Amino acid sequence: MFSTIFIHEIKTWFKKPLFYVFAAIFLILGMLVMAIPAGFFDGDNATTTSNSFINSPFEILKSISIISIFCYLMIPTFVGSTIYRDFKNNMHNVLYSYPIKKWEYLLAKYCAGISIYLILIFLVVVGLMIGGYLPGTNPELLGPFKLWNYVQPFLIVVVPNVIFYSAIVFAIIVFTRNMNVGFMSILTLIIVQLIVTSYVDQVEDPFWLALADPLGIVATGQTTKYWTPIEQSFRMLPFEDMILWNRVLWAGISILILGLVIARFNFAQNAATLFKSKKSKKVTKENTSGISKIILPTVSTDFSLKGQLSTLWLLIKSDTKYIIYGWPFIIIAFLAIVLTFVMMFNSGLIFSTPLLPKTWVMLGIPSTYVLLFSFLLIFLYSGFLIDRSNSAHIKQIVDVTPTKSWLFLVSNIGALVLMLAVLQVILIICGVATQSLLSFHDYQIDLYLFQAFFLNIWKYIPWILMSLLVHTLIKNKWLGLAVLVILGVAIPTVTGAIGIDQAIFDFNSVGEPSPSDFNGYGDALAPYYTYRVYWILFGIVLLCIALLFYRRGMSTDVAGRIAFAKARLSKSIITIASISLLGFIGLGGYIWKINNYDNERLTGKEQEERRVNYEKDLGQYLNIAQPRLVAVNTFMDIFPETKDFKAGATYTLINQTMVAIDTLHVNVTDYPVEFTLDRATEVVYDNEDYQYRMYQFNEALQPGDTLIMKFTMHNEENRFMDNKSPIASNGTFLNNSMYPSIGYNDAYELRNVKLREKYDLPPKDRLPAATSPGATDNNYIGGNSDWIDFEATVSTSPDQIAIAPGYLIKEWEENGQKYFHYKMDSKMLNFYSFLSGRYEVVKEVHNGVNLEIYHHPDHTYNLDRMMKGLKEGLDYYNENFTPYQHRQARIIEFPKGYGSFAQAFANTIPFSEGVGFIADVDDTDKDAVDYPLAITAHELAHQWWAHQVIGANAKGATLLSESMSEYSCLKVLEKVYGKNQMRKFLKDALDGYLSGRTGESIKENPLMYNENQQYIHYQKGSLVLYAMSDYIGEKKFNGVIKRFAEKYQFKSAPYPTAIEFVEDIKLVTPDSLQYVIKDMFETITLYDNEITDATYTKINEDEYLVNIKSLVSKYRSDKRGEKSYASVAGDSLNFTPKGKKKAISSLPxxxxxxxxxFGEENEETGEEEVLFLKKLKFTDIENNQSILVTKKPVEVGIDPYNKLIDRGTNDNRKKVTESDSKKKEE
Structure with a gap:
């Protein structure tokens, strides 16, 4: 009987058009997902590149995992309906009378459902296979075709997930006989999975979290977390450890669920339950009364507009109650609340430290998930509402009522909008509750209400109208849901892939405005509402189409519905649709004019080709002699009220070469600019596309001659939706990158190796080698300048303070502007900023240095931490490096609209409101990082590393700036918080480096040859320099740094290189530790250390013998992550652990x-007691040590503070257990 039912169900599905519709959808979806990264849609787009093969098991795993999440929503449609069909058609009463064994009946239904669904979802895999080989794809992005690359991720990830989810859905529908509940169960599981994965980065060992994830995303993600590009290209997904245990666990749970279903199921007419039901008492009612006369009320009809509006309101109330009181909404709302609280309580984690729960933080943190919930509710309930009368079996009665069809559709819209309003109110309550629980009482209710009801709800209206159209055209609500989900994902993906980067062509695409405490929403509201109106007008057109095809009446075939549509085509519909369409086209034309006619807009391909032509046309001037900038006297007039600026400068340039210069090469700006030179010239080249101009001197500029170049510039007129200026109404932050510069700018060139090959450009690294000719002629920041004299006059509104590097010489008001004259008293880099805002100022003096923090009046939360960072930094850097060169250090806050970062200019540190100022540092949390202090210390360190010593514009340059600043910062943190806290800082740095190298787009370089690669110079650099200090001693290492700084302080060409710095380290490093320099600076070397066993034996009350077994190995890595275990001489180590087949290899x-x-943790500080900490020499892979300590050990570790680069640090520590021999004696 099993086979009979199974075959019948399979044949039934093969006869249904729905099966083939989904088959086509899944196949096309798979093709698109692979075709996009394969370059199929390059056309006008920038060329697609990848450092790993896109058809590798790793990339296919990512693609399948993402697609599957959306596909799982369709499990109720296929698996659930195999059993639900019997209940829906009342066939179960007949079937249950047959002598069928329940296990045969249930398993046949279940197996048929998952078989059909696995066939469909395997078509996604088939689509992935086909998509990479479509005509027009780039074969260089693909590796060799291997069927197992596609099948293995499908078998490991998809099949177990389908079995589990199908078991859940099947069980729920068996017991509830309700498809809606089955769908909600899938949705609930997916949301729970999102909650689980949100904690991954917050736990040190994610093993148990990986087990708790039914989708296996955490397990596969953690297993592949640090895979390099070469591993991503060729390595198969290992079916072991986390992945194996996760799959076995959830397979077992699936079997358990099915067993429970079979055990509790019975062939009864009424639905079964998982729980025993109480028998109710039988009640008999007697109906002996006579015939009663019923007086029916008189019915009055009212078809006036007022009557129709009254009817509309009643329908809206009815539909709204149907939604709000429905279990799908209640479940999704509940999950939204849970997930929102989870996200809000961990808001904006930076170094495991959250942000303070300010209202704009609360609004922004859960926005992605709220968007997901809202869209799901819209897609779901638009179908439910359209199908409501049909599901209630009263469709024919409703259809013959005199109520107009537009009332039903508009009531659906009203109900969905009210549903979203309820959801927004829930989120506001969550936000306020979170703030209250965290004792933060600056609620800003007006901001909550504005964001919720004047911004958020409006963005869903076009999708509401689209959803009603889709569900009107598609009778099957689950198919309609699938189409909407796919549209919601596919529209932005495909439009981006085919080069549609304008919001007027990307359905409902509008940039989300984000509020700032400085200037609210700034200029974002005008374009936001314009685009909203634009897409709502299009939505009204869709609504008119939906009204024409609204399902009403008995005819459901295509011809019948078209006939109905023609009959409904009234003048009012034509008028509304025409006005909306004309408004949509007119407004779209206006937006297009602004974006394409009033402003230059280039496609990705055009931008790429322009960069190529720039190099081909002008690259010959890369090393041409040009005068050097030696002095800047500038003015910047800022007008916050109109958001305009006027600026200008006098550049003093000197020919410091040995040859005469006949032509001046100038990079002009994005703004209208006028130049004046103090000698006769002729413009011989002026290219607006390249923003490049050449002035030929009538008389050549001789060696030693001075040139004065003046320019003035301003922004074009700001217009509606077309802001031509970077000025903010409060908190303006500008820098000199907007100013003209001298000489050819090679930063504009393409760097990707494959792109350069495509356009016949010679190979070129991101930075030249330090030993190449001319590499040390320029520093990596100043361009065609060295150390300059600087003076600036900045004006702004009278209620604001304007700031530039230097010291305030004079302050005055004139012509409605407030002026500030700054002048630097020593040489500085050609790198300066301008800021203006309504600030409050905190001032202190520390050892003769004026410390100032300019901040938003409400942002007082972490000023003491920042001030401490300045003081501690000054103390440490002055003591260990060179004297601070300025008499002041200033932090100036700027709005997060400019970005969330801090940046160091001479004696001036602009600092975003999004970092530091609103950090919620908990000093009692041992995992939290005081990053306001850390960022301050880092940026202050740049006053030494960049503003005293600046590296040559060559490989390794940022080792001398960013890495040194990170090291300096770590030392300050160690001084303030102690060595025990360094484990957290170093672990974060290690994780950042290992994660960063997985996304390397060109090639990874060793630290001393890095090419401005952030994950190397920040994370690896800080780790390496701290470890080097630890190996040779802090005093000795700082001595090297101090001598290096004294040697190159304010030095011009030839600029220092990382090679010279490393050579200085070698001079003070003993022979036994020279390998450390080679491993850390000169090569890419990683360790794999592990504690395999740790026991102790109690000798007496004050002596414990600790026995430690460990495995130590290391390897080299090339630019793509290929491992090498052999030394230059070809030597290597090999060891096969007992009971294991796979050998461990290592460099010598x-x-x-x-x-x-380590002993017990201190109850007050939470710090572990260090019983023993020493570097031991390791020459073998397998090692045994016995160490005597004076207190009971709790934990042991190899490289316990993460000073080495180890890809798997979770096994570096282990709890100590008492040895078995000692236990037996007792």
Missing amino acids: LADYIEIGI
Whole structure:
């Protein structure tokens, strides 16, 4: 009987058009997902590139995992309906009378459902296979075709997930006989999975979290977390450890669920339950009364506009109650609340430290998930409302009522809008509750209400109208839901892929305005509402189409519905549709004019080709002799009220070369600019596309001659939806990158190797080698300048303070503007900023240095931490490096609309409101990082590393700036918080480096040859320099740094290089530790250290013998992550652990690695007691150590503070257990 039912169900599905519709959808979806990264849609787009093969198991796993989440929503449609069909058609009463075994009946239904669904979802895999080989794709992005690359992720990830989710859905529908509940169960599981994954980065060992994830995303993500490009291209997904246990666990749970279903199921007419039901008492009612006379009320009809509006309101109330009281909404709303609280309580984590729960933070944190919930509710309930009368079996009665069809559709819209309003109110309550629970009482209710009801709800209206049209045209609400989900994902993906980067062509695409405490929403509201109106007008056109095809009456075939549509085509519909369409086209034309006619807009391909032509046309001038900028006297007039600026400068340039210069090469700006030179010239080249101009001197500029160049510039007129200026009404932040510069700018060139090959450009690294000719002629920041004299006059509104580098010489008001004259008393880099805002100022003096923090009046939360960072930094850097060169240090806050970062200019540190100022640092949380202090210390360190010593514009340049600043910052943090806290900082740095190298787009370089690669110079650099200090001693290492700084302080060409710095380190490093320099600076070397066993034996009350077993290995990595275990001489180590088949390989070892033994944590500070911490020499892979300590050990570790680069640090520590021999004696 099993086979009979199974085959019948399979045949039934093969006869249904729905199966083939989904088959086509899934196949096309798979093709698109692979075709896009394969370059199929390059056309006018920028060329698609990848550093790993896109048809590798890793990339296919990512694609399948993402697609599957959306596909799982369709499990109720296929798996659930196999059993639900019997209940829906009342066939179960007949079937249950047959002598069928329940396990045969249930398993046949279940297996048929998952078989059909697995066939469909495998078509996604088939689509992935086809998509990479469509005509027009780039074969260089694909590796060799291997069927197992596609099948393995499908078998490991998709099949177990389908079995589990199908078991859940099947069980729920069996017991509830309700498809809607089945769908909600899938949705609930997906949302729970989102909650689980949101905690991954907050736990040190994610093993148990990986087990708790039914989709296996955490397990696969953690397993592949640090895979390099070469591993991503060729390595198969290992079916072991986390992945194996996760799959086995959830397969077992699936079997358990099915067993429970079979055990509790019975062939009864009424639905079964998982729980025993109480028998109710039988009640008999007697109806002996006579015939009663009923007086019916008189019915009055009212078809006036007022009557119709009254009817509309009643329908809206009815539909709204249907939604709000429905279980789908209640469940989704509840999950939204849970997830929102989870996200809000962990708001904006930076270094495991959250932001203060300010209202704009509360509004922004859960926005992605709120968007997801809202769209799901719209897609779901638009179908429910359209199908409501049919589901209630009263459709024919409703259809013959005199109520006009537009009332039903408009009532659906009203109900969906009210549903969203309820959801927004819930989110506001969540936000206020979170703020209250966290003892933060600056609620800003007006901001909550404005964001919720004047911004958020409006963005959903076009999708409401689209959803009603889709569900009107598609009778099957689950198919309609699938179409809407796919549209919601596919529209932005496909439009971006085919080069549609304008919001007027991307359905409902509008940039989301984000409020700032400085200037609210700034200029974002005008374009936001314009685009909203634009897409709502289009939505009204869709609504008119939906009204024409609204399902009403018995005819459901295509011809019948078209006939109905023609009959409904009234003048009012034509008028409304025409006005909306004309408004849509007219407004779209206006927006297009602004974006394409009034402003230059280039496609990705055009931008790419312009960069190529720039290099081909002008690259010959890369090393041409040009005068050097030696002095800048500038003015910047800022007009916050009109958001305009006027600026200008006098550049003093000197020919410092040995040859005469006949032509001046100038990079002009994005703004209208006028130049004046103090000698006769002729413009011989002026290219607006390249913004490049050449002035030929009538008389050549001789060596030693001075040139004065003046310019003035301003923004074009700001217009509606077309802001031509970077000025903010409060908190303006500008820098000199907007000013003209001298000489050819090679930063505009393409750097990707494959792109350069495509356009016949010679290979070129991102930075030249430090030993190449001319590499040390320029520093990596100043361009065609060295150390300059600087003076600036900045004006702004009378209620604002304007700031530029230097010291305030004079302050006055004139012509309605407030002026500030700044002048630097020493040489500085050609790198300066201008800021203006309504600030409050905190001032202190520390050891003769004026410390100032200019901040928003409400942002007082972390000023003491920032001030402490300035003081501690000054103390440490002055003591260990060179004297601070300025008499002041200033932090100036700027709006987060400019970005969330801090940046160091001479004695001036602009600092975003999005970082530091609103951090919620908990000093009692041992995992939290005081990053306001850390960022301050880092940026202050740049006053030494960049503003005293600046590296050559060559490989390794940022080792001398960013890495040194990070090291300096770590030392300040160590001084303030102690060595025990360094484990957290170093672990974050290690994780950042290992994660960063997985996304390397060109090639990874060793630290001393890095090409301004952030994950190397920030994360790896800080780790390496801190470790080097630890190996040779802080005092000795700082001595190297101090001598290096004294040697190159304010030095011009030839600028110092990382090679010179490393050579200085070698001079003070003993022979036994020279390998550390090679491993950390000169090569890419990684460790794989592990504690395999740790026991202790109690000798007496004050002595414990700790026995530690460990495995130590290391390897080199090339630019793409290929591992090498052999030395230059070809030597390597190999060891096969007992009971394991796979051998461990390693480079030859003579390494000193720290071993730590730790006792109980201090109850007050939470810090672990260090019983033993020492570097021991390791020469073998397998190692055994016995160490005597004076207190009971709790935990041991190899490299316990993460000073080495180890890809798997979760096994570096282990709890100590008492040895078995000692237990037996007792």
